[in-house]
Amino acid sequence: MMPTTLITGASSGIGRDLAQLFAKxxxxxxxxxxxxxxxxxxxxxxxxxxxxxxxVLVADLSDPNAIDQLCNQLNERNIHVDNLVNNAGFGALGKFSELSVDRQTDMLMVNVVALTRLTRRLLPSMLERGRGGVLNIGSIAAHQAGPNMSVYYASKAYVLSFTEGLREELHGTGLHVTCLEPGPTETGFGEDSGMGRLKSFSTQAMSAAQVAQSGYDGYQANEDVVIPGWKNRLLVTSTGFIPRGITRKVVAKMQGAYE
Ligand SMILES: NC(=O)c1ccc[n+]([C@@H]2O[C@H](COP(=O)([O-])OP(=O)(O)OC[C@H]3O[C@@H](n4cnc5c(N)ncnc54)[C@H](OP(=O)(O)O)[C@@H]3O)[C@@H](O)[C@H]2O)c1
Structure with missing residues (x-):
């Protein structure tokens, strides 16, 4: 029997391309x-x-009941998920004190809570069958604080930490656990989050197809963290050598936090 892969946020961007790659x-x-x-x-x-x-399973992952409803639908259809791709996510550029309370809470629900709950619900049957795994979509934003986008950056730091912890817990089980960390990518994310109007974002953006291919290949090879594009890899590596007090000031300037 062929494996089954569930992709959240498959309607556009990186998730759509990942869905096509797993199907191919x-x-x-x-x-x-x-x-x-x-x-x-x-x-x-x-x-x-x-x-x-x-x-097709339609779900609003900011709804606290969405994951349980999704899992009920999978059970009703007798679908066993082998590979889980937690890709759905969004960001919002702006000051924490000014962005809408609901939008920022919904962001945590989608980027963090739904990702965690769905992984927890689907993992036991993967372990039972001894195959499949989890591909989480984080971001290079995970590696430093992001003034003027603080909740988004923090949510992606969670995704990286959670994925790495889970990877070690599952060592020796045969399951793959990978975190894909895109940098700026040409999808609906730029316009939706407001990031698209930043020069640093639009001039660096890779295509969704390139990013998805890197993530797919890295997951098949069971790599721990996949950062598509040498410029993004260089950025993350150099960030590791710079004090966090400085990197957050650089990001603050790039993201207009001082305006
Ligand atoms: N593009 C970038 O520059 C970039 C960089 C780093 C990381 N990422 C990450 O990459 C992932 C994919 O984003 P993308 O760039 O491909 O952006 P995108 O084209 O805007 O796609 C986002 C996907 O998430 C889904 N989604 C958003 N809110 C949802 C909700 N409440 N319930 C269910 N699904 C929801 C959207 O579907 P519906 O609107 O149909 O619900 C859409 O399919 C995200 O986790 C994002 O944080 C993107």
């Missing part, structure tokens, strides 16, 4: 997001081109 690799896919039309269109094209099954 022969996996059945479960596509999760809020935008039903986009998911249905993607499922049709995947089934036509890749001859695998593509199931």
């Amino acid at each position: 690799g022969g996996d059945d896919v479960v596509l999760v997001a809020r935008s039903e039309d986009k998911l249905v269109e993607l499922a049709r094209s995947i089934e036509d081109e890749c001859h695998v099954s593509a199931t």
